[in-house]
Amino acid sequence: MPDRSTVLAALRAQHIETPSWAYGNSGTRFKVFAQEGIPRNAYEKIDDAATVHRFTGVAPTVALHIPWDKVDDYADLAAHAGNQGIRIGAINPNVFQEDDYRLGSVCNPDPAVRRKALDHLLECVDIMDATGSRDLSLWFADGTNYPGQDSIAERQARLGEALRAVYDRLTGEQRMLVEYKLFEPAFYTMDVPDWGTSYAHCVDLGERAKVLVDTGHHAPGTNIEFIVAFLLYRAKLGGFHFNSRFYADDDLMVGAADPFQLFRIMAEIVLGGGLDKASGVAFMLDQCHNIEPKIPALIRSVLNVQEATAKALLVDANALRQAQSEGDVLGANAVLMDAFNTDVRPMLAELREDMGIDPDPIAAYRRSGHFDKIRAERADGAAAGWGA
Ligand code: AOS
Numbered sequence: 474m475p476d477r478s479t480v481l482a483a484l485r486a487q488h489i490e491t492p493s494w495a496y497g498n499s500g501t502r503f504k505v506f507a508q509e510g511i512p513r514n515a516y517e518k519i520d521d522a523a524t525v526h527r528f529t530g531v532a533p534t535v536a537l538h539i540p541w542d543k544v545d546d547y548a549d550l551a552a553h554a555g556n557q558g559i560r561i562g563a564i565n566p567n568v569f570q571e572d573d574y575r576l577g578s579v580c581n582p583d584p585a586v587r588r589k590a591l592d593h594l595l596e597c598v599d600i601m602d603a604t605g606s607r608d609l610s611l612w613f614a615d616g617t618n619y620p621g622q623d624s625i626a627e628r629q630a631r632l633g634e635a636l637r638a639v640y641d642r643l644t645g646e647q648r649m650l651v652e653y654k655l656f657e658p659a660f661y662t663m664d665v666p667d668w669g670t671s672y673a674h675c676v677d678l679g680e681r682a683k684v685l686v687d688t689g690h691h692a693p694g695t696n697i698e699f700i701v702a703f704l705l706y707r708a709k710l711g712g713f714h715f716n717s718r719f720y721a722d723d724d725l726m727v728g729a730a731d732p733f734q735l736f737r738i739m740a741e742i743v744l745g746g747g748l749d750k751a752s753g754v755a756f757m758l759d760q761c762h763n764i765e766p767k768i769p770a771l772i773r774s775v776l777n778v779q780e781a782t783a784k785a786l787l788v789d790a791n792a793l794r795q796a797q798s799e800g801d802v803l804g805a806n807a808v809l810m811d812a813f814n815t816d817v818r819p820m821l822a823e824l825r826e827d828m829g830i831d832p833d834p835i836a837a838y839r840r841s842g843h844f845d846k847i848r849a850e851r852a853d854g855a856a857a858g859w860g861a
């Protein structure tokens with residue numbers, strides 16, 4: 474069996490990044506529901522992320538979305554995060570919300586639009602310099618809706634050109650993560666529809682370019698853990714946008730729809746060395762809490778990732794290898810299932826006590842009165858929303 478203290482140390486070291494946009498109001502294209510106590514600006518989103526970290530102990534960074542989190546002074550925003558005990562994580566550029574991007578951003582047939590999109594991506598690298606962020610998370614809404622609308626191959630060339638320009642601008646530890654998505658908002662072709670397309674561009678670019686796996690961005694039935702294992706094996710897994718889905722890109726809480734899938738993903742991560750700092754795998758959430766309260770939902774999500782990781786760490790790797798080498802199909806499968814079926818909650822409660830936090834973060838948050846405090850403090854002023 475894996476050594477308990479090794480498991481606890483690995484859990485303590487795992488960091489799960491929350492997204493600034495999950496703290497704002499959100500909804501579907503039918504309705505955005507306004508909630509109370511919503512942050513009014515980027516500073517307050519950071520305060521909420523710090524709250525999630527305070528109650529979980531393992532969420533010390535928050536991803537920003539530019540320009541939703543636009544501020545005058547990003548170094549000041551980073552200092553604010555530091556004062557709250559957290560750091561700014563990935564920077565997510567937005568090249569999908571302006572009229573100019575109707576036919577795409579970096580893949581647009583119009584060179585002037587491509588230039589505008591590229592300038593925004595480069596501006597986001599400047600922001601990374603100011604915040605000390607390691608990762609630029611790139612997601613492109615680019616694609617086409619109708620056969621013949623544009624040249625699929627030429628769009629790839631335009632994409633490659635923009636990625637190259639951004640890649641060449643990176644310095645120090647900075648990396649570029651390229652996210653893929655099967656469909657939406659484009660419904661005929663997406664320019665980065667799958668991990669293969671992202672992988673090919675990342676291989677062309679070089680070492681600092683890696684694939685970002687958003688768990689909600691696949692066709693139903695896709696074996697995501699295979700993709701994860703392959704990318705990790707090829708040192709091209711940059712990180713995750715965790716969320717869960719029943720139908721499409723639902724952005725529900727990670728681990729809510731299919732905890733077994735999350736376990737299978739985390740098992741490949743653990744077995745493939747993806748928890749080691751050197752692998753650089755970023756565990757980020759990309760979710761929207763349309764109907765549930767945001768901060769408890771984010772706490773729940775962080776705990777769900779942590780529980781799946783704990784179970785994955787309990788996989789008896791020696792027994793697994795032994796069974797695999799003997800061709801013991803049922804034995805190997807049983808090793809995995811034993812770990813999945815273990816109740817890791819007592820172990821995690823103990824870990825939290827060792828870390829000086831409450832063993833039950835959700836109950837502790839409820840008791841804390843924090844929600845009443847932000848509801849009163851933020852009663853006036855416009856709430857930040859998804860896209861603002
Ligand atoms: C969109 O579907 C992607 O998941 C992106 O990561 C996006 O930037 C994020 O959801 C925030 O809108």
Ligand code: ZN
Binds near residue numbers: 612652
């Ligand atoms: Zn995403």
Ligand code: ZN
Binds near residue numbers: 689690
């Ligand atoms: Zn998405």
Ligand code: ZN
Binds near residue numbers: 689690722723724759
């Ligand atoms: Zn999603």
